[in-house]
Every structure is written in structure tokens, then in C-alpha cells.
Amino acid sequence: MAAVRQSVELLEKNKPQQERAKRTYEGILSAAAELLVDVGVERISTNLVAERAGITVPALYRYFPNKYAVLNALGAALMDKQNTVFEKWFDHYLELGDLQLLLDNVYELLKRTYDVTREQVGGLEIVQALRAVAPLREVRLASNRLVSSQLAMIVADVMGQPVDERIQSQARLTIEAGYAIVEMALEDDSLTPELLLREGSRMLQAYWQGFMRAG
Amino acid sequence: MAAVRQSVELLEKNKPQQERAKRTYEGILSAAAELLVDVGVERISTNLVAERAGITVPALYRYFPNKYAVLNALGAALMDKQNTVFEKWFDHYLELGDLQLLLDNVYELLKRTYDVTREQVGGLEIVQALRAVAPLREVRLASNRLVSSQLAMIVADVMGQPVDERIQSQARLTIEAGYAIVEMALEDDSLTPELLLREGSRMLQAYWQGFMRAG
DNA sequence: TGTACATCAGTGAACGCGCGTTCACTGATGTAC
DNA sequence: TGTACATCAGTGAACGCGCGTTCACTGATGTAC
Numbered sequence: 001m002a003a004v005r006q007s008v009e010l011l012e013k014n015k016p017q018q019e020r021a022k023r024t025y026e027g028i029l030s031a032a033a034e035l036l037v038d039v040g041v042e043r044i045s046t047n048l049v050a051e052r053a054g055i056t057v058p059a060l061y062r063y064f065p066n067k068y069a070v071l072n073a074l075g076a077a078l079m080d081k082q083n084t085v086f087e088k089w090f091d092h093y094l095e096l097g098d099l100q101l102l103l104d105n106v107y108e109l110l111k112r113t114y115d116v117t118r119e120q121v122g123g124l125e126i127v128q129a130l131r132a133v134a135p136l137r138e139v140r141l142a143s144n145r146l147v148s149s150q151l152a153m154i155v156a157d158v159m160g161q162p163v164d165e166r167i168q169s170q171a172r173l174t175i176e177a178g179y180a181i182v183e184m185a186l187e188d189d190s191l192t193p194e195l196l197l198r199e200g201s202r203m204l205q206a207y208w209q210g211f212m213r214a215g
Numbered sequence: 216m217a218a219v220r221q222s223v224e225l226l227e228k229n230k231p232q233q234e235r236a237k238r239t240y241e242g243i244l245s246a247a248a249e250l251l252v253d254v255g256v257e258r259i260s261t262n263l264v265a266e267r268a269g270i271t272v273p274a275l276y277r278y279f280p281n282k283y284a285v286l287n288a289l290g291a292a293l294m295d296k297q298n299t300v301f302e303k304w305f306d307h308y309l310e311l312g313d314l315q316l317l318l319d320n321v322y323e324l325l326k327r328t329y330d331v332t333r334e335q336v337g338g339l340e341i342v343q344a345l346r347a348v349a350p351l352r353e354v355r356l357a358s359n360r361l362v363s364s365q366l367a368m369i370v371a372d373v374m375g376q377p378v379d380e381r382i383q384s385q386a387r388l389t390i391e392a393g394y395a396i397v398e399m400a401l402e403d404d405s406l407t408p409e410l411l412l413r414e415g416s417r418m419l420q421a422y423w424q425g426f427m428r429a430g
Numbered sequence: 431t432g433t434a435c436a437t438c439a440g441t442g443a444a445c446g447c448g449c450g451t452t453c454a455c456t457g458a459t460g461t462a463c
Numbered sequence: 464t465g466t467a468c469a470t471c472a473g474t475g476a477a478c479g480c481g482c483g484t485t486c487a488c489t490g491a492t493g494t495a496c
Contacts, residue, residue, distance in 0.1 A: 014471090018459060021472060040349045042257050045449060059473045061451070125347075132340075132347030134255045141403065166414075169406045173396065173414045180395030181388065188356065191384050199381075199388045206421035229438090233492060236439060260482060274440045276484070432496100439491070449481080458472070463465100 008135040009065045010072040016063065025063055027053040029077070032070045033122035041071075041129045068135050075130045078120050079143045082179075085112045086147060090154075099158055103208055107201035114182050114197060124186045127179070144179075148172040159212075170211065174204060223350040224280045225287040231278065240278055242268040244292070247285045248337035256344045261285075283350050290345045293335055294358045297394075300327045301362060305369075314373055318423055322416035329397045329412060339401045342394070359394075363387040374427075385426065389419060 016025040031053035035044045046067050050057045064070045089109045093102045117123040130140040152171035156163040181200030185193040231240040246268035250259050261282050265272040279285050304324045308317045332338040345355040367386035371378040396415030400408040 016472090018471065020458075024472080041347055046451090047449065056474055057450080058452080058475090062472070066450080128347040132256055132343040137402070145403075145405065165406065165410060169410045169414045172403070172406060173399070173411060173418060176395060176399045177392055177418065180391060184388070184391045187352070188360075188387070190360065191380065191387060195380060195384050196388060199384045202425070203388060203392065203418065203422040206425045207418040210417070210421045231439090233438065235491075239439075261484090262482065271441055272483080273442090273485080277439070281483080435493105435495085437492085437494100439489105441489070442487100444486085445484085447482080449479105451478085453477085454475100456472105456474070459470085460468105461466105461470100462468090 008068045010069050010135060010139070011065070012063055012069060012073060013065055014062055024053070024055055024059060027055070028060055028063065028070060029074055030121065032074055033120070033126065036071075036074075036122040036125040036129065041125070041133060044071075046070075068133070071126075071129055071133065072136060072139060074122075074126050075136055075139060078117065078123060078126050079130070079140070081116045081120070082113055083143065083147055085109070085116050090151070094154070094158075097158060099155065099208075099212060103205050103212075106204050107198060110178060110181060110185075110197045110201050111194075113178065114185055114193060117182060118186060124183065127183060144175050145172070148175040151175065170207075174207070177204065223283045225284050225350060225354070226280070227278055227284060227288060228280055229277055239268070239270055239274060242270070243275055243278065243285060244289055245336065247289055248335070248341065251286075251289075251337040251340040251344065256286075256340070256348060259286075283348070286341075286344055286348065287351060287354060289337075289341050290351055290354060293332065293338060293341050294345070294355065296331045296335070297328055298358065298362055300324070300331050305366070309369070309373075312373060314370065314423075314427060318420050318427075321419050322413060325393060325396060325400075325412045325416050326409075328393065329400055329408060332397060333401060339398065342398060359390050360387070363390040366390065385422075389422070392419065 016022045028049060032044065032049050035048055035052060039048065044067060046057055046060055046064075049067070049070060050060045053060070060070075064073070086109065089105070089112065090102070093105055117127065120126065130136045148171040149168065151174065152163050152168045155171065156167050161167065178200070181197065181203075185196040185200070188196070231237045243264060247259065247264050250263055250267060254263065259282060261272055261275055261279075264282070264285060265275045268275070275285075279288070301324065304320070304327065305317070308320055332342065335341065345351045363386040364383065366389065367378050367383045370386065371382050376382065393415070396412065396418075400411040400415070403411070
């Protein structure tokens, strides 16, 4: 009797080609981001998005098959930015082949991730929609798994160890904890973001410090 | 022009008094939990909930003013269970006045929180709805703040320190990270929950170990 | 123990509204000649 | 440089449906006498 959740098309339809179309496309994403803040995931609709973007609904349907595809595009763009921050940071400090240098600069990573998420309108709401909306959940999971397996591989390589379950889950946990810390810093205004990010980086440092002594 | 998000009534209306009413009330909550799994937060509606609970919609409105109140009741019940787990664990190991004992048993706390969330139908979905749905977000934040300020107070007391911002954010971060770990263990089936919870507890231990040496 | 009655619990029917989606269309843009 | 034409972009109108919410109501439960 349980209704099986139908799979949802998340891919975009027509790509915008002309200048005007690109503005429309961007306008849809901006409107969606604003509405995520103003009315929330549970209330957002293609009608509302089109109205706020100043276009008619069929124009939206030209580019997106449904509202999940809009949220997906929004989420994918933000995750891309976050992943880029991570990769740049990682590559930069890895140059010397010394993991300790990475550890010493965890705060910088958290702060940059925080900044990039904060700069995006509705950044927090987007990230939380990725957690809560089922068709998007898998997108987020896949992205986090990818990043953490890259992390696990490189760390194992530098330390001359095999990529076992232990190191995989350590990497996975690190990524997940990192995002949780950033989200908390965005969400909670009773403590300053800097303080929370500081503490967060101390936590990750302490975690890896033990591993590096043991390994 | 930005639509201001209206505040939403989250409180229940009539409390069920007779036996039959209690069954109806519980049936509403169970139906909502199932639907959270089957159709997701963005699709759940009072109509769907009433239908699945085997009652008519006005019967639901007898107890809840809207769907947010239903989700709120569901979320509050789960957070209560989680907080109870925490408090029992905390009080139990604090008896000897030794924080180290608490640290040594962090895994147990995470595992019990994991279990209690897993046992609730739609536990993960409920927790994520609490994050993503704005009117509920504050409920979750308030609960986490309360628990972490209690933690901060007791820890400061045992260590003979004042409750400063530093210790407050440390406690806050611990609670938030704890829940993030549990949620990841529930969400990701590519790594075993036990392994992830183990790693999670190692992370929290390493974090506090440094604090206790320093303090 | 029986029943009348007050209160509690749930129903059926109705409402206006915004939702997602599609259609045949008009208008804008860019380019081949 | 001008224009005809193909393609791209967006519109207006319409649809059936499920949504939240309310109403006057019937039926169930419990208790005073």
C-alpha cells in the first residue's frame, strides 16, 4: 500500500542559447534562491518562481521540467563552488607533501567554505534543501562521497598506507563534519561565526593529529 | 517587495481526551511519519495525512491547526527522546565527577542516539525536516542550545572554570557534530553505521582530550 | 441496572485558490544572401 | 546595407486536480441520577 516515491527528472531541458535566454535562465535561479528564503522549500512552486523572475510559467518550463530540476541546478552550482574551494585549498597546501600544513590551515578552509555559501543568496536554505528533499539528497551524497574518496586516496598515498575502510570513513566524517560546522555557523547567530569556525577547525585538527601520530 | 514569512501556529488545539481520540491522534502522527518517508516534506499535506490515518480532514483539524503543527509534534517527540538519551548518559557517567569517564563512553551515546532515531519511523526524515522547514528550524535550534548550555555549565563547573564563550561554543559544536554524525550514519549506507559512529566518537574524544589537558 | 443527557469525536459536503502542465500562438534574434 | 527567413524565446489561455479550511451535522462515549 505504501506509495513508492517516483523518480523525478532533475536534468534541464533546453539550454539557453541567446543572451536574452541566459538572462531568463539566471533570473529563474535567482528568483528560486530568493523564494527559498522567503517562503521555504515546502512552499516554493514553479508559479511563484516564474512570477518573481518576471516571466510566464511556460517560459520556465522551457528550461526546467519541474521545480526539483530548478532546485537541483541551484544546489549543483553551490556544491560546485564549495568543492572548488576545497580542491584549491587542498592542492595549495599539499604542494609540499606535508599533511601537517593542511592541518594547520583547516580554519582557512572552513572560513572560505562559509564565505562562499554565505555569498550565495539563500545559501543555507539551498544546502538544507539538499539534505531534506529526497530527490536531491542523493545528489548531495554523491558529491560528498566523491570529495571524501579523493581525500582518502591522497591522504593514504602521502602516508604510504592502503585505502581501507578506516581511512575512508575518516575522510567521509571529516567532510560531513566540515559542512555541519559551516551550516551551524550560518544558522546560529547567538555565537559569532568566527568563534564557531575556530572551534570547528580545532576539532578536525585534534581528530587528524591523533591519526597522524598513530599512522 | 520581499514577502515576509508569516509566523505559523505550531501549537496543538484540542488535546485528545477519550481513548478513541488518543488512537486517532497517534494515528495522525504515524501517518505523517510514514508520508515523510514516502512523499517527502515538500509533498506532505493535511489531506494525505488524514487519508492515510483513515480519518477525514476535519478530524485532523480538531487536533492540529495545520501541517506544521503535525510536523512540530513529530519533531518535538523525537527530540525529546534524543535529549533523554543524552541526559541519562550524561548523568550516569558524571556520577563519579570525572569527565574522562564521559569521554571514554562517547560511542555509547552516539549509538543510543542513533538507535532511538532509527527506531522512529521516518526518524531521519523528521530530523531533516526540522533543519529545512523554517518554522521548525527555531524549535530545533532552541532545543540544541538548551542542551549545549547545560553541557557547558556542568563541564565548566567540574573543571572549576567560568562559562565563557569559548566553552559555550565548544559545547554547542559538540552537540551539533554529534547529531551530524548520527544523521550521516543513518543516511549513508556505503559505510557501516558502527564504523562511522566509532570514528565520530574518536573525533569528539580527540577534541575534548586537548581541552582537558590544556584546561 | 437503566436511561437521559452533556460532552467529546468524527463526518459529508462545500468553497475558492494555487498548483503543475500543455497548447497553439506571437514576438525577438541572428544570419544567409 | 537591407531584407527574408529560420530558429530561438516567451506568451495567453486553458485544463483538471489537490490543497487548506470551514460549516452544520451525526454518532460515540461517559456519567448523573
